[in-house]
Each structure stands twice: as C-alpha cells, then as structure tokens.
C-alpha cells in the first residue's frame with residue numbers, strides 16, 4: 001500500500017465475481033417487514049439491499065480460498081485439509097489441542113457441557129449472546145465485567161473492550177471455587193466491537209494465575225483486535241500483526257473461535273486448549289455432536305478455506321483497509337449528528353438507539369424500532385444489540401440491557417465505498433425523523449435467544 005497521503009480508501013482487491021442485488025420499493029419493504037413480524041432475522045435476504053445483519057460468514061472469499069476449496073480432501077479421518085487447517089491455526093494460536101467445529105457456538109457448547117454446571121460462574125468482559133446462552137444452558141451463571149468506559153457510548157477510550165480487572169479480582173476473592181475459567185472476548189462484540197489491550201490481557205492473566213484459573217479467549221475478531229493494539233498501544237507500532245496475535249494467545253490457556261469472522265470463511269470454528277484431560281473430554285463430546293476430531297462438523301474444503309483465510313486476515317494492507325473503512329462510515333454518521341459508539345470498533349458501527357430515540361422506553365425496544373426504520377427507509381438490514389437481545393432474564397422477568405445499540409456490521413471485503421455512501425444517506429434520513437419512530441411490543445417469543453425468532457408490533 002502506498003505511503004502517500006491520499007484520503008480515499010482503496011479496497012486492496014479487485015472484484016472477481018459479482019452477486020446482483022435486488023432493488024425493492026418502499027411499499028414492498030413495508031409489507032415484507034410486517035410479514036416478518038418486524039424481526040429482521042425473518043426477512044428473506046433477497047428483499048434486503050445492504051445486508052449488515054452480521055459480519056459472520058458473510059464476507060467474500062479470495063481466489064486462493066476458492067482454489068483451496070477445490071483442493072479440499074474429504075477423507076473421514078486424517079485428511080491433508082485438516083493438517084493444513086491445524087498448521088494455520090497453531091501458527092497463530094499455538095495451543096496443544098485444536099478441535100474443529102461447525103461454528104463458534106459449537107465450540108462453546110462443547111466447552112460448557114464439559115465444565116459448566118449449576119452453582120458455577122463464568123466471567124467475561126462481555127459474553128456474546130450464544131456464549132451466555134450456552135453457559136446458562138449448562139446451569140452456570142454468565143457474568144459480564146466490562147470496564148466502566150465500555151458502557152458509555154460517547155466516552156472515548158482506546159480499549160473500551162477491556163475487562164474490569166479489579167472487579168474480576170473481587171469476584172474471585174469472594175467465590176474462586178465456583179469459577180471454572182475466565183473468558184475475554186476480543187474484540188468485545190456486544191460491547192461495541194471495542195478492542196482489548198495487551199496490558200489488560202496481561203493483567204487478567206496475572207489475576208487468573210493468582211487464583212489458579214485458566215483463561216480462555218473468545219477470539220472471533222483477533223486480527224482486528226491485534227490491529228488496534230498495533231495502532232494504539234505503546235510499544236506495538238512496529239510489531240507484526242501475527243506476532244501480536246501469538247502474544248495474545250500466549251497469555252491464554254485456550255480459545256473458542258468462530259471462523260466466520262476474522263478467518264474470512266463462510267463456515268467453521270474451533271475449540272483450542274492446552275489441558276490434556278479437558279481436551280479428551282471435549283473430543284468425546286465433539287464426536288457426539290460434531291463428528292470425528294479431524295473434521296468436526298466441517299467438510300475438508302471448509303478447512304482449506306479457513307487455513308487460507310488465516311494467512312490473509314493478518315495482512316496489514318487488508319486490516320488497514322478494514323478498520324479505516326469502518327471508521328469512514330462512523331465518521332460520516334457522527335458528522336450527520338447520529339449518536340454512535342466511539343471510538344469506532346473493528347467490524348461494525350454501533351448507533352446509540354437509546355440516545356437517538358430518547359422518547360422510547362428501553363422496554364419498548366428503541367433499537368428494534370430503529371432497525372425496522374432503516375430497513376423500511378432504504379432496504380438496510382441491521383441488528384438490535386440491546387434489550388431485545390439481552391433483556392430477558394432466565395427467570396422470565398425483563399430488565400433493560402446496559403445499552404440499546406443498533407449494529408451496522410460490515411461483511412468483510414463485500415461492500416464498496418459507494419454502498420457505504422448510500423447507507424450514510426439512509427441513516428441520516430431516518431435520524432431526521434427519529435422523534436416520530438414508534439416503540440415496539442413483543443407479540444410472541446421463545447424463552448432463550450429470543451431476538452432470533454420473536455415477533456413484534458409497533459406501539460402507538
């Protein structure tokens with residue numbers, strides 16, 4: 001990439017194949033949303049123009065990844081594709097055992113089936129929804145310990161994803177025997193895609209060592225996190241991203257991973273760990289639900305795509321473009337007066353729906369209302385990360401989440417700058433009439449992970 005001071009963001013790739021997008025009318029979108037029960041997960045993606053529901057599995061693969069797919073070897077056991085995958089994973093994350101899984105939540109399910117049970121507590125900077133659900137399903141309690149700055153969307157801090165080390169120390173001092181492990185999510189997705197510093201990881205490690213507790217990373221966005229460390233943490237400006245990743249891994253005893261994020265694959269994940277006994281237990285569970293441990297729910301071709309993606313996602317040209325293009329969107333929204341979580345995270349821009357729709361009580365879901373309006377306005381699909389996602393307690397009661405955010409997650413290598421310019425116009429138009437947006441009421445919902453299938457209706 002050039003060192004010259006050009007302002008234009010250059011996508012560091014050429015477009016190799018294209019997927020047409022379908023334009024819809026406002027009337028079609030209004031009807032589609034009503035038919036979906038005002039739940040954006042229920043929309044047909046053909047009815048969506050710019051799909052920012054998630055950055056998970058939605059990225060574009062490279063020519064080399066497609067070539068890897070052709071090379072995929074589908075032997076049941078010991079396929080060369082598995083060993084290429086294993087080599088790529090352990091080059092960055094040198095854990096003793098690596099168990100492939102069909103996606104991240106399968107790794108969580110295996111881990112917490114092995115170690116979770118009623119009476120136990122699992123702390124994290126902020127648990128992602130599937131992590132929390134898997135912990136709670138085992139009977140254990142999931143506890144979020146973000147630093148206070150991480151809960152205030154407008155506060156600027158270079159590492160808002162950090163875990164509150166003093167709070168962790170207090171928790172462990174009081175009930176260390178009930179904590180099977182400590183987790184840190186990098187970057188902190190539910191907390192706004194904010195990074196965790198190496199200093200914070202080191203401090204968490206030190207507390208874990210004092211209490212004899214293993215530390216696991218939920219490492220979905222490790223490369224974006226490493227880029228922020230390189231950019232923002234003293235001493236890392238000249239360290240290669242891959243070396244920063246290895247240093248992060250070196251502070252942990254294991255990891256859960258979704259390969260649908262930073263590894264640039266459309267499917268996959270893994271559980272990696274050093275503990276031999278726990279690994280043996282997890283392998284038995286893996287065989288029950290995922291498959292033999294050298295494929296674990298994946299085809300050989302998926303393992304190849306992940307192996308190649310792991311080499312591409314630590315490229316500095318790619319990460320510079322990735323982080324800069326997310327910031328481009330965030331800066332434009334901020335300039336348009338839209339309240340956004342600052343500084344901008346790695347994979348998404350988060351709109352502070354509670355601030356933007358101050359007239360809507362959190363229990364009337366301002367984030368859901370805003371997400372629906374963005375779709376009706378311009379065919380943009382976003383995701384509520386707030387009271388719909390986190391407000392339902394295991395006992396059936398409801399409390400407002402810490403924040404009501406709407407996430408505009410940017411799929412990797414998929415949309416161009418003109419798509420982002422269109423999106424900025426859509427959000428700015430909705431912002432102008434934010435005061436008139438209605439609250440929402442839940443018409444039906446399941447007891448767990450309700451945001452995926454709940455049905456809503458506008459109130460008033």
Ligand SMILES: Cc1ncc(COP(=O)(O)O)c(C=O)c1O
Nearest residue numbers: 056103104105128130189220258
């Ligand atoms: C931080 C985090 N952890 C875990 C997961 C679960 O991964 P998967 O969707 O592959 O099951 C996600 C997915 O969005 C995530 O963002």
